[in-house]
Amino acid sequence: MPMPETVSLRINGKELSVAPGTTVAAAILIAGHSAFRRSVAGTPRGPLCGMGICFECRVTVNGEPHARSCQIECMPGMEVRTGD
Amino acid sequence: MSKSFDAVIAGAGIVGTACALELAKAGLCVAVVEPHVVGGGATAAGMGHVVVMDDSEAQFALTHYSQQLWQQLAEELPAFGESEQRGTIWVAADEEEMLEVRRKQAYYNARGVTAEILDAHALAEAEPNLRPGLPGGLFVPGDSVVYPPCVAAHLMRRAQDHGAVLMPGRSVTAIADNGVRLSDGTNVPMGLFVNAAGSWSPELDPGIGVKKRKGHLLITDRYPGFVHHQLVELGYLKSAHSMTSESVAFNAQPRSTGQVLIGSSRQFGAEGAEVEAHMLRRMLLRACEYMPGLARLRTVRTWTGFRAATPDKLPLIGPSPGRENRYLATGHEGLGITTSLGTAKLLADQILKRTPSIPFAPYLPSRSMEHDAHA
Amino acid sequence: MTEAHVSCDVLVVGGGPAGLTAAQVACESGAKTILLDDNPAFGGQIWRGAKHFRFDNKVLDLISDQTAAQLGTTDEPARLRKMPGWRVVAAPRPGVATAESLSETNSIHFQKLILATGARERFLPFPGWTLPNVMGAGGLQAMVKSGLPIAGKRVVIAGTGPLLLAVAEYLKQCRADVRLIAEQASGSSLFRFGLSLTSHPAKLFQAAMLKARLLTVPYLTDCWVTRAEGKDTLERVCLRQESKSWQLECDYLATGFHLIPNTELAELMGCAIENGCVKVDEDQQTSVPNVYCAGEPTGIGGVEKSVVEGRIAGLAAAGLAQEARKYHAVWRHCARFAGRLNETFRLREELKALSTDETFVCRCEDVTLAQLRECSTWRAAKLHRRCGMGPCQGRICGPAVEFLFGWKPESVRPPVFPARVESLTQADVEEKSS
Known part of the structure; x- marks a missing residue:
């Protein structure tokens, strides 16, 4: 089966197409969001370590909270929500 | 000197x-x-559960008196004390435990402690993540949670x-x-x-x-609204207070951070402070029986401690x-x-x-x- | 379908240079091997850039892209089972590891275990370091490799260590506008380091420096970022070199202060730790029988040391310790280089003064420097101020706090990484055969 050329997902309700293999974190940055979430004191945060350790890139993926977006590849139809 | x-x-x-x-x-x-x-x-x-208990008159007297002192202290506690009056829900698993709910309510009410019986519907409404079909529970609103x-x-x-x-x-x-x-x-x-x-x-x-009685606890990541009250199984009275061997009971507590604290276990004769996989497993299986959704929450930490138990x-x-x-x-x-x-x-x-x-x-x-x- | 459990002769945890080599060697030696890594793809974290250094290097030839490619094809030996996207979270009893993926949990039964858990970047707090688009150096590289377009973006790379150069080179190749590399180490120590590099492992570093220069990126030593600024995201950084300070507009700051060995899983297994690293014997065996460790967790030393250690561990775990001994000379060579490396990129005292009272040190729980100053131990900081109590379990703030205050983190308990509650209820935690 040929690889699809792009993967379409929704980030905060907006459709986005990315190359296969793109992580959710990269997709969120591509979509123009640098703040992925609010810290416990309410300050904006984005990815730090890029390797699944720091938990700063957490977003809600398909309704599941606390998903580390740097560790998850984009899948067709994925629903991603930032800002939690 | x-x-x-x-x-x-x-x-x-x-x-x-x-x-x-x-x-x-x-x-x-x-x-x-x-x-x-x-x-x-x-x-x-x-x-950190501030709770009125009724195992004995003496236990009731001391816990009730202390709870009043906690209410006074709560006013001056700094935010780090994480004091919240969540109330306790004693969860009944069957009709036999509902009898205990009624006895307990009568006992508390007779001594000036507000306690309200929840039927199956009210319990499910109060704590939607409890498993369906539980017959009810006893809500004691004066109990609180602190850090x-x-x-x-x-x-x-x-x-x-x-x-x-x-x-x-x-x-x-x-x-x-x-x-x-x-x-x-x-x-x-x-x-x-x-x-x-x-x-x-x-x-x-x-x-x-005084003997050491080991306990295990677990805390999850932040899931605000997953649990609303301090939840304790009424079977706790049967299982937790046996002075013998090992026991577990379902406890779930909402922290002000949105985290869920899950307990509890009791062991005599365990001197080491290490987290024991088999006790943790039993404790969590018990908790998941009552609250199946806990299984998918993320654990951030587990730990143990030693209670000072008297006969x-x-x-x-x-x-x-x-x-x-x-x-x-x-x-x-x-x-x-x-x-x-x-x-x-x-x-x-x-x-x-x-x-x-x-x-x-x-x-x-x-x-x-x-x-x-x-x- | 979730299996009750899977079993193997050798379980290799970590699919970077050390783990890939160990898995390949163990498997070729006849051992039924499982290789798992928490990332969706193998290749390692920090040295993902390794394949961009193409040298005639005997040691690197032991693995290189070829191994990774081999392991990535379908005609791999049936003896090897790959589990990308799986992370070990607990070790309920000897010979059993609990691993979870995004949706499943599995128990892995093993005879021998090779820990190749790699390293993570050390981060130091400074004002503004929590702003979005301030990332680790390896972090930004990982982000670009996983799809972030960087062409034309203005990037400042700052901190310490050879990784800064590797990242700069990679980002340049991706047509980023790398405006500056700020290395906190002194020019004189780097010069001494350079002179001491007379043999091949170090060529990696020399060549990278050279390339960085050829690529016309300014490389300043004795230089560091004093603060990051921006409204809701990074807009500029403030830099200092000796008495000079200035600002630089940028889209990303890639910052890291050398590397920290990932020793948590080894600690959970009960392995002895010495000077922050997993203690091993000459067969790479830890203080716990049948548990081996290879690569960065035994001491930060880069790809070559990792590859050699992975080879030794893989052979030893497969029962060919004698065979492994012929690599000891190469290993000693790499270890000497590692020692010089870590000495050169030692952190300077001035970095302790970067944070202000309001700077968050613990990013999970937003614990400020002022709050930590009220505490006297790591445990007090945890209990009274929630430092290290968040989901990173102190992996980010722990090394920073150790640098700032000298407090050592507490012992490791399960889960060694945030894990689903159900992963701690696996049936075979009890001591019995299933």
Whole structure:
């Protein structure tokens, strides 16, 4: 089966197409969001370590909270929500 | 030789710090000796559930009295104390336990404690993540949740405001009539000694009948709204208070952070502090029976602690039998957070010969403890 | 379908240079091997850039892209089972590891275990370091490799260590506008380091420096970022070199202060730790029998040391310790280089003064420097101020706090990484055969 050329997902309700293999974190940055979430004191945060350790890139993926977006590849139809 | 104190307290857990504040407020010159961190032992390991209990009249009296003291303290606690009046829901698993719900409600109401029966529908509404089909529960709105290490630190600071001295990083190695020796070699002259060392208290007062009872706890990441009240299975009364071997019971607590604290386990004879996979597993399987959705939540941390258990499940508050000028404030088992404030009052009442608010006789260390519950 | 459990002769945890090599060697030696890594793809974290250094290097030839490619094809030996996207979270009893993926949990039964858990970047707090688009150096590289377009973006790379150069080179290749590399180490120590590099492992570093220069990226030593600024995201950084300070507009700051070994899983297994690293014997065996460790966790030393250690561990775990001994000379060579490396990129004292009272040190729980100053131990900081109590379990703030205050983190308990509650209820935690 040929690889699809792009993967379409929704980030905060907006459709986005990315190359296969793109992580959710990269997709969120591509979509123009640098703040992925609010810290416990309410300050904006984005990815730090890029390797699944720091938990700063957490977003809600398909309704599941606390998903580390740097560790998850984009899948067709994925629903991603930032800002939690 | 260092300066002389009216009272030296061993242990800066929540009981030791509460006693320090109570004695210091009464004008005594107090020193608190703590080998580790303020509130770092069983105080840090416990759930921080301030709860009225009815195992016995004496237990009810002390927990009820203490809860009123907690309500007063809540007003002055800093945010780090994470004090929240969540209320407890005692969850019934079957019709037999619903009978217990009704008995318990009658008991509480007769003694002025608000308690409301939830039927199956009301329980499901109050806690949608409980498994479907539970027959109901008892809601006790006056119970609350606190973060004990920070409360202990607060009590210690308040005591220090009244002149108390904290001696951290040292333990008491020898006790004489007129002073104690510390692990760094210091001799501290004193008038009286209070053993508030929790499960380690028998090392200072051998023969007092306090045994270590290990417990496990787990805390999840933040899931605000997953649990709303402190939840305890009513089967707890059957399982948790057996003095034998190992038991687990479903406890789930909402923290002000949105985290869920899950318990509980009880073990005698386990001396090591390591998290034991088989106990953790049993405890979590029990919790997931009641709340299946817990299975998918992320655990951030697990830990253990040691309760200071006595044979009759009541604490030891008062003179250490056969030892001049020495007092005990220990043996609180799983209720140390709740009863710490009442303990401090009753201890000070005895030391200062004040009229106590509730009778202290049931907690005197010299009492007979023959009525061992499981016998 | 979820299996009750899977079993193997050798379980390799970590699919970077050490783990890939160990798995390949163990498997070729006849051992039924499982290789797992928490990332969706193998290749390692920090040295993902490794394949961009193409040298005639005997040691690197032991693995290189070829191994990774081999392991990535379908005609791999049936003896090897790959589990990308799986992370070990607990070790309920000897010979059993609990692993979870995004949706499943599995128990892995093993005879021998090779820990190749790699390293993570050390981060130091400074004002503004929590702003979005301030990332780790390896972090930004990982982000670009996983799809972030960087062409034309203005990037400042700052901190310490050879990784900064590797990242700079990679980002340049991706046509980023790398405006500056700020290395906190002194020029004189780097010069001494350069002179001491007379043999091949170090060529990697020399060549990278050279390439960085050829690529016309300014490389300043004795230089560091004093603060990051921006409204809701990074807009500029403030830099200092000796008495000079200035600002630089940028889209990303890639910052890291050398590497920290990932020793948590080894600690959970009960392995002895010495000077922050997993203690191993000459067969790479830890203080726990049948548990081996290879690569960065035994001491930060880069790809070559990792590859050699992976080879030794893989052979030893497969029962060919004798065979492994012929690699000891190469290993000693790499270890000497590692020692010089870590000495050169030692952190300077001035970095302790970067944070202000309001700077968050613990990013999970937003614990400020001022709050930590009220504490006297790591445990007090945890209990009274929630430092290290968040989901990273102190992996980010722990090394920073150790640098700032000298406090050592507490012992490791399960789960060694945030894990689903159900992962701690696996049936075979009890001591019995299933």
